[in-house]
Amino acid sequence: MSSWLYKLGKWSSHNKFKVICAWMVLLIATLALAIALKPAFSEDMSIPDTPSEKALNVLDKEFPQGPHKGSIRVIFGAKDGEKLTSKSAQQAIEDTIKEINKDNSVKTIATPFYTGTISKDKTVAYADVNYKVAADDISDYSIKHIKNSLSVANDKGLQTELNGDMPGAKIEVGGVSEIIGVILAFVILAITFGSLLLAGLPILTAIIGLGTSLGIILIGTQVFDIASVSLSLAAMIGLAVGIDYALFIFTKHRKFLGEGLQKNESIARATGTAGSAVVFAGLTVIVALCGLTVVGIPFISTMGLTAALSVFTAVLASITLVPAVLSIIGRHAIGKSTKKNEKQHSEISFWGRFVTKNPIIIGLSGILLLIVISIPSLHMELGLPNDGMNAKDNPARKAYDLLADGFGEGFNGQLSVVADARGATGDKNKAFAEAVKEIKNLDHVKSVTPPIPNKKGDFAIITVVPATGPNDPTTKDLVKDVRNLSDKKGVDLLVTGPTAVNIDISDRLNDAIPIFAALIVGFAFILLTVVFRSLLVPLVAVVGFLLTLTATLGLSVFILQDGNLNHLFSIPQNGPILAFLPILVIGILFGLAMDYQVFLVSSMREEYIKTKNPIQAIQAGLKHNGPVVIAAGLIMIFVFSGFIFSHEGTIKAMGLALTFGVLFDAFIVRMTIIPSVMKLMGNAAWYLPKWLDKVIPNVDIEGHQLTQEIQTAEESENIQKISI
Template identity: 80%
Template sequence: LSLAGMIGLAVGIDYALFIFTKHRQFLGEGIQKNESIARATGTAGSAVVFAGLTVIVALCGLTIVNIPFMSAMGLTAGLSVLLAVLASITLVPAVLSITGKRMIPKPNKKKEKQSSETNVWGRFVTKNPIMLSVCSILILLVISIPSMHLELGLPDAGMKAKDNPDRQAYDLLADGFGEGFNGQLTIVADATNVTGNKAEAFADAVKEIKGLDHVASVTPAMPNKEGNFAIITVVPTTGPNDVATKDLVKDVRSLSDKNGVDLLVTGSTAVNIDISDRLNDAIPVFAVLIVGFAFVLLTIVFRSLLVPLVAVAGFILTMTATLGICVFVLQDGNLIDFFKIPEKGPILAFLPILSIGILFGLAMDYQVFLVSRMREEYVKTKNPVQAIQAGLKHSGPVVTAAGLIM
């Protein structure tokens, strides 16, 4: 509900703002009210529909992760975006009709000054395209470097503030019993397929586990009444989010079936590791799916190959730069005092895939808003430089405002 509310509110305001601004522009040009509403809905409304469709696909793409609650988040947020699109092309024009002439912009020196400043920026961009492109790409690439050593995990009490009771208990346990005491592994040993002495098979399994790296202690096997299953508790030498603990989980699972005993590792630490691994594996598939769809959709909308390539490249650089900043601050611990973050640690396992979905939708939204406005101008003037400047002048402030709202 939080994700759906946040995204639905943000894109709803964005889409309404885009149509609203277009209508005011037409009114300022002297076009009659109903004609202006029709044109604004036909031009900006079409862009809203395509932009909303990309956001919906990106959010619904969360279902491929195959984690139920993430699927629910994606579908619910996608539904809120669909309703926002429908409201933008039905309710917004109706409200604009009711407001009548009050929407006509009045001459304003301040607005004229802002318009002039926008033109200055547009002229600067069109005069220095290569320099700006190279500088932008280099800056984003530098910011993206930390994302190369991204580590996913789920937060534990050790990442809370030091005055928090949970953190204090966590630290006391770690000091008294070792770091791994907070990341214990629960192992269910299944001996239903063992034909010989099952108690001996359990004991052999415990010995093999003790021989693994990064094991601090192992409890004896505690069998059930029938003797087919037993529980074994393993205390690692390392903490819950340590890479060595992840390796230990894999090593224990690799021991299965050596003595006919199947070792099933569970507990919060193992579950966190499994969720992180599943999300890590899903990220490339998810990214390729939505990027491929966006490329096809933008090719159809703009009848161009260059525009989709620029949009996809921009999205990828935005994504890697975002993750780079997250890793630099949250994982590596730089500037954590400035941002009032209690402790550095792995990146929240759900953050990359949620960020990809949200950033992808926004990136495509803003690309469609800007380029569609440029295309409209180009159809009228056949002058690419003038079209770019007009797009930056009229849609640039809308995109900036939309980003600030988000």
Template identity: 60%
Template sequence: MSRLLYKIGGWSAKHKFKVLGGWIIIMIAIPGIAFSMKPAFNEEMTIPGTPSEKAADIISKEFPSTPNFGSIRMIFGASENEKLDSKEAQKAISDALAKISQDKSVKSIANPYEVGTINSDATVAYADITYKEKAEDITEKAKELVKDSAKMTEDQGIQTELSGDITAFNLEIGGISEVIGIVMAFIVLIVMFTSFLIAGLPIFTALIGLATSLGITFLATNFFDISSVSMTLSIMVGLAVGIDYALFIFSKHRQQLSEDIDIHESIARATGTAGGAVLFAGLTVMVALCGLTVVGVPFLAVMGLTAAISVLMAMLISITLVPAVLGWIGKRMKPNQNRSGIFRFITKGREKRQKQSTNWWGRFLKRQPLLITIISILLLLTISVPALHLRLGLPDDGMKAEDTPERQAYDLMAEGFGKGVNGPLVALIDASNTNGNKIDVINTIAKKLTELDNVSSATPPVPSESGDYAIVNITPKTGPNDEETTNLVHDIRDITASDSKGSPHIYVTGMTAINIDIAEKLNDAIPLFAGLIVGFAFLLLLVVFRSLLVPLTAVLGFLLTMTATLGFAVFILQDGYLGKLFGIPAEGPILAFLPILVIGILFGLAMDYQVFLVSRMREEYVSTGNARKSVQAGIKFSGPVVTAAGLIMIFVFAGFIFAGDVMIKSMGLALAFGVLFDAFVVRLTIIPGLMILMGKASWYLPKWLDKIIPNVDIEGHKLNEVLKKEASEKGKKHSLSYDK
């Protein structure tokens, strides 16, 4: 593989303008085609086969008179010391609703004074506007009419909020999140390369790969159900790995140029060696992301696949476009000794460090490896403690910022009608297999529903045309993400759980129940997915490093990373500590798919750092046989690149903490601190510390196992040996021809 990459890198460098032009054409063409086909995202998150989904399917068949029409809810709140049952308030609200009724697309309007949707204190009321078409078909003109009518009541001193299908997804590419991440990554690259031009090139190549992968994602929305969160995840991962992968090849090339290797030869070698590590890292991340398909959750599988596409593009860019860019920049990539200002200061500092056999961090670890390792492990274990009360869920409008219309509508409804009004449940009574009087059976179960502790109110049962089924709408006392609401869903299902065959059955559905089922399904999948990932990691590293203890410490370190990441996420997002510092508007359950998503992404990145760092240690150990010095060499030569790569990842992910969406915030927070824990505490501290303590035992492998497993050269170390041998043979032939 390294030989093939060597040829690809050399060819790309020689044909730099063709490669660069080709990628620019691809970058423009794919998004252009995608936007011409009008990409459309599907925001539904469902899992086929769950009880709530089964109930929804039955309702759609048995209750055909309730099609899925679009609807908008207008919520009215009285000003201080005022009531909504006054003549002035009634006239203002009725006039606003009358204006909306002029819209021919409106099917019906439930006036609060006619249907009684006004609270007992007459301080909050709401009107439901139902349209003749589906939510996605409601025109902007119709929505503007509702907004204008809302202004009429606001002018009369009545707080008016809108919810339901009034908002639509607006595709936004680029924003403060991406800008912050790119700026911080640029600063890290400036410090590393001491050049503004060179620092910008990895970002340039990463953006081309990202634009291409997003174009593919937009194109795929015409054929598959893809959520907008999938696009955000692709941006997050694609931008981070794109910069990191380019950084690996840039660093290798620059190191070789300092050894006076020919520019084109150096580019080819950097692609053959560091490019191999990039392919390994990228494929590992892709395997982890594609592994999300085994969880059995369609929307999560799609998220993994779209993110994997962005990683694939980053890999292809790194082994083709990056060599072309390096060929274009030429000699300017070579370290310049004649720096000025801060660059001169940084260069002088590096010259002094390069003359030493170790760096300060390696010497620090060598002094007290046991103490430092124990402190690091205890630190991560302490951070992991909050994960013991992890609770999964999906964010609702109550977790959005207080100044958003969705949050204001949520709070106003909760104030007027109780928290449970924002998370209604739909109980479906199935009496199809009952032999007795079905009406009596349905009424008996409906009565039991009203007797449950956490039920605020329940409507009388509405039977289907066949009489086999009935619907009861239930309003809990607690909010949709409260633990008591989850318990209520289970209590409702338990009413008929112990009945024998032929007895009635009860289902629970509605968005609240669907979200609860999704959270529980994903919670059950965490151990299986984590087990597969850990097992795959151990086997992978066993082959790469030909050692038993190195893979074992690596996967145990990864488990520490995961528990610490989840513990920190629970501490901030669920428990609400330091929420203001990170701009978290309200505490709530952890995003249901966050643990599995973080496991998949961090696994790939952890293996990336592990291979890049420890492979250098193994190379040194094979040549010297000194285990402790090999650890020092790995920290000195690979540590700075891992540090820069980790910082870039952290800054890119952390930039998304400033996004407005709660889901994106939580993903950015978890991934940023996950990389922080793994790169700096696990890979650069715990793993080297343990390897110093274990000494030569780190590299122990039974002889029988050594014969079985294949010999893999990830970073192409053998390529340099082959090239030296070929150069030597050419030199001999040249010498012989000269003698003749």
């Protein structure tokens, strides 16, 4: 592969303008087409074959005019000390209802005073607006009309809020905090290269690659069900790895230029050597992200595949666009810091000397620190975000709080129970009534509505209001208790609704975590055994990854679930850990951890093969590739941290987990624990049984074979010149 990349790098450097123009055309074309088609995101996070999904299918079949039609709830709140039953408040509410009903797409709407949907203290009420079309088909005009209609009540001093089938999340791929993250990455690159010009180039190439992948993803929303959060995740990963991969090739090119190589030859060799590591590292991340499809959850698979696409374009840009850009800047790629680095080239780095002299203290300190941070993960609870976890000034949060104040926390976590009485003997209406009675007798039930049968009379809908909120553990227990009532007297109870769906998703993801983690760990061990031709080095790397994973989840629980440091990270409300966060963290951090492991330990192996001195190999790896890993880790941290301050809770949680995950892995595991343990293992670190050495393939990710081929060719050329 290194020979092919060498040729590709040389071709790209000679055809720089063609390559750059091709990328610009691709970028503009994909984004223009995406904008013209208009993105059509799907926020469906259902999982096939779960109990709640089966219940939804029954609703669609047996209640064709029922709950699956679009519905928006209008919530009214009285001023402090006043009641909605006052004459002026009643008139304001009725006038608002009349105004909303002027929309021809509205099927039914009634005042709270007719339906009885008013709180006991008469301070909160609501009216459900039922539409003639499905939720996804509610027009922009209808949304605008209902919002404008609220001004009738607002002008009378009432508080009005909306919830229900409102438009989905807005696309969020950038903001002020993300821009700050990129600026900080620019600062790191400027320090690394000693040049402001060079610092901006890896960011530029990464943005071009990222923009192309985002354009493709936006176009893909026309064909595939892609959630808006997938776009943000793809942007997060694509930008970070794009900058890092360009950094690796830039650094190698500067090294070759410093050794006196001609510009195009230096670019070709950098692409063939560092580019090989980039391709391998990128494929590792892609495999890890595509591995999310084995979980068998559609929206998780989509998130993994879209993120993998952004990594693929980052790799492609690194081995084609980066060489072209390097060719344009020529020998300006050598910054002011190059001579200083050359003088220090033969010296052992301070950190390398410190680690090899104190391996036990340093190694144990790193391990104990990560174990302590991991402790909160033992009480991790999974769930999905609800409106109550938004910022207090968020409209959805205001609606949530208003309903909770008037009707209790459980009102926002209502359960839709589908009673199937096809197997019941005798009067089915009595069977439904008996089911309602049994549900009322369960713990943590606040109220139960009378059953609403379908036309045939063999199915009925029962609404259950829990006494606790949607993310409360007792609500989860209630869902299980209702389902356990099934088959009594021939009535089967199917539970669905947003709360039940979230519980089922969390349970399915919780079951998938150990399976996916085992697959990833096994794959990592095999992969690293092939790369480093060792048994103990991969074993230590895998254990280090597990420490990174548990520490990342532990800190996430400490902050997001337990509510510590919420103010520091602008987290409006603590709650359960995002259900799919552990799965994503496993896949993404695995890929990034293998990146750092490959770039750092490959140079150690190269030195060990030359000297057979394990201590010298560790010091050489930390000296030559340690600074690059540190710079790459800092860039990742700054880019991911920009997403912590996103207004979207899902993106905020992912940004937080990935920021600290990279911090733990790059600085504690790869730069501290790994070299410390390798020092203690000595020569045994590089042991590989002879029979296994013959079986596994020889993967030359550092391009050693390419270097030998070039040296052999140069020696032959010199011999021919001498003979002539």
